[in-house]
Amino acid sequence: MTAAIIAADVRARRRSAVSVAEEALAAVAAGNPRLNAFTHVDPARALATAAAVDATIAQGDDPGPLAGVPFAVKNLFDLEGIATLAGSKIERDAPPATRDAYLVRRMLAAGAVPIGALNMDEYAYGFTTENAHEGPAHNPHDLARMAGGSSGGSAAAVAGGLVPLTLGSDTNGSIRVPSAMCGIFGLKPTYGRLARTGSYLFAASFDHLGPFARTLEDLALAYDALQGHDPEDPAQSRTPFQPVTGLSGIAGLRIGVATGHFAANAHPEALAAVQTFAAGLGATIPVDLPLAPAGRAAAFLITMIEGGNLHLPDLKTRPDDFDPATRDRFLAGTLLPGTWVQQAQRVRAAWRAQALAAFAHVDCFLTPTLPCVAPLIGQETMVVDGQTLPTRPMLGVFTQPISCIGLPAMAVPLARPGGLPLSVQLVAAPWREDILFRVADALVQAGLAAAPEVPA
Amino acid sequence: MPDPFDPQAYAIQAAALIGLPLAPAHLPGVAANVALAARMAAMVFAVPLTPADEAAPVYTPAPPPAA
Numbered sequence: 001m002t003a004a005i006i007a008a009d010v011r012a013r014r015r016s017a018v019s020v021a022e023e024a025l026a027a028v029a030a031g032n033p034r035l036n037a038f039t040h041v042d043p044a045r046a047l048a049t050a051a052a053v054d055a056t057i058a059q060g061d062d063p064g065p066l067a068g069v070p071f072a073v074k075n076l077f078d079l080e081g082i083a084t085l086a087g088s089k090i091e092r093d094a095p096p097a098t099r100d101a102y103l104v105r106r107m108l109a110a111g112a113v114p115i116g117a118l119n120m121d122e123y124a125y126g127f128t129t130e131n132a133h134e135g136p137a138h139n140p141h142d143l144a145r146m147a148g149g150s151s152g153g154s155a156a157a158v159a160g161g162l163v164p165l166t167l168g169s170d171t172n173g174s175i176r177v178p179s180a181m182c183g184i185f186g187l188k189p190t191y192g193r194l195a196r197t198g199s200y201l202f203a204a205s206f207d208h209l210g211p212f213a214r215t216l217e218d219l220a221l222a223y224d225a226l227q228g229h230d231p232e233d234p235a236q237s238r239t240p241f242q243p244v245t246g247l248s249g250i251a252g253l254r255i256g257v258a259t260g261h262f263a264a265n266a267h268p269e270a271l272a273a274v275q276t277f278a279a280g281l282g283a284t285i286p287v288d289l290p291l292a293p294a295g296r297a298a299a300f301l302i303t304m305i306e307g308g309n310l311h312l313p314d315l316k317t318r319p320d321d322f323d324p325a326t327r328d329r330f331l332a333g334t335l336l337p338g339t340w341v342q343q344a345q346r347v348r349a350a351w352r353a354q355a356l357a358a359f360a361h362v363d364c365f366l367t368p369t370l371p372c373v374a375p376l377i378g379q380e381t382m383v384v385d386g387q388t389l390p391t392r393p394m395l396g397v398f399t400q401p402i403s404c405i406g407l408p409a410m411a412v413p414l415a416r417p418g419g420l421p422l423s424v425q426l427v428a429a430p431w432r433e434d435i436l437f438r439v440a441d442a443l444v445q446a447g448l449a450a451a452p453e454v455p456a
Numbered sequence: 457m458p459d460p461f462d463p464q465a466y467a468i469q470a471a472a473l474i475g476l477p478l479a480p481a482h483l484p485g486v487a488a489n490v491a492l493a494a495r496m497a498a499m500v501f502a503v504p505l506t507p508a509d510e511a512a513p514v515y516t517p518a519p520p521p522a523a
């Protein structure tokens with residue numbers, strides 16, 4: 001059941017929001033033991049919120065475009081009344097949040113119904129959601145495989161049909177990577193587009209928030225609901241409301257395919273997915289971005305240093321309470337020379353200049369989202385171009401250069417009967433999320449893009 | 457980068473500088489990550505920059521008055 005259908009049914013009184021919430025809670029109870037997507041489920045809050053939606057409708061008022069739609073959030077978003085874990089054991093000691101995160105408030109204002117909080121890599125530092133404290137999230141397409149990360153619970157919950165919409169964060173790929181592994185749509189908007197107030201930061205230079213959905217229409221509904229200005233977020237840019245719901249048509253758009261870094265470093269099937277979409281769109285313009293690998297390296301260093309500094313007090317006093325998968329990276333991040341981060345920030349600006357220049361020639365370009373299909377949980381290495389490489393850092397090879405400079409990007413699943421999900425990353429110029437939605441819609445209309453069915 | 461660079465010795469000294477206790481059990485992982493970061497640093501230092509290349513972050517003293 002999509003968010004769009006649920007909202008239409010609830011607004012037309014064909015179904016009650018309470019019955020939808022009860023169904024979602026039952027789906028979570030039945031499906032979560034396999035997926036380990038949820039770390040917290042709050043039936044009381046879900047049913048009370050849904051009852052309020054029904055009461056609004058009974059009064060003849062409109063609860064909003066997401067009326068009665070169940071949603072859940074990565075557990076780094078504040079939910080009033082519970083501690084914000086950010087995937088950690090350490091934050092279990094934190095006091096309960098006293099207010100919902102800004103984007104949670106936006107979802108509630110649109111009539112959506114919160115079901116709970118979702119599994120993630122500790123402090124968002126990872127691409128796998130192999131969380132030592134909560135256990136790994138499992139890919140609904142093959143439970144032995146990773147859901148991806150760091151927003152692994154967000155992707156698994158949507159792909160597995162537990163809820164139609166979730167929210168997550170993306171610092172180096174943490175929305176796009178799990179969306180790709182689980183075969184759903186995920187949007188990382190432009191840096192500064194959506195307010196981050198009330199979410200647990202990781203590397204503030206790159207932290208983005210965004211939605212996940214099984215259909216493009218639902219992704220648009222969620223993104224439109226999330227747009228809004230919050231003066232409490234110092235990194236948000238003041239932009240007008242630019243709705244994307246219902247956008248279609250790519251006439252006049254120049255669509256390119258990224259070369260170099262983005263046409264190597266991957267398994268053939270990941271590159272073939274890009275060619276399938278490019279052929280369907282008639283996209284032939286090559287986009288050469290030679291600074292992309294340096295941009296990726298810059299993001300790697302800045303992330304490590306910002307993350308290490310953020311957690312330095314706990315690293316000094318209780319390092320053994322960290323997940324072993326993140327601990328040594330955070331520790332190392334506290335030790336790196338200052339001149340490295342300054343050089344990385346200057347390279348970041350140079351990389352941005354090169355990418356912005358490319359948008360003089362194209363409006364959107366395609367890359368693989370991931371170099372491979374979802375690896376097996378616990379898989380330490382992968383072979384690419386004959387080289388054996390560590391799995392974890394390789395998973396961000398195509399997403400990390402893009403978030404480094406804050407370009408809006410969408411993970412779009414290849415419609416594919418059978419087989420594991422494959423995904424293409426659409427990238428546009430800053431503030432042009434509308435173009436991503438137009439291009440993705442063309443792919444959906446052509447039958448090339450869709451969330452593959454999860455095997456029963 | 458001086459050659460040979462010893463990431464483990466570096467980690468021990470840098471940790472002492474910032475008052476970070478490093479457990480011996482964590483040292484190999486920390487050193488491996490310092491070495492990985494050094495490879496990334498080599499990539500960013502391979503980009504030719506001039507004094508005109510400013511860093512990306514821009515400080516704002518306060519939101520400017522609305523037009």
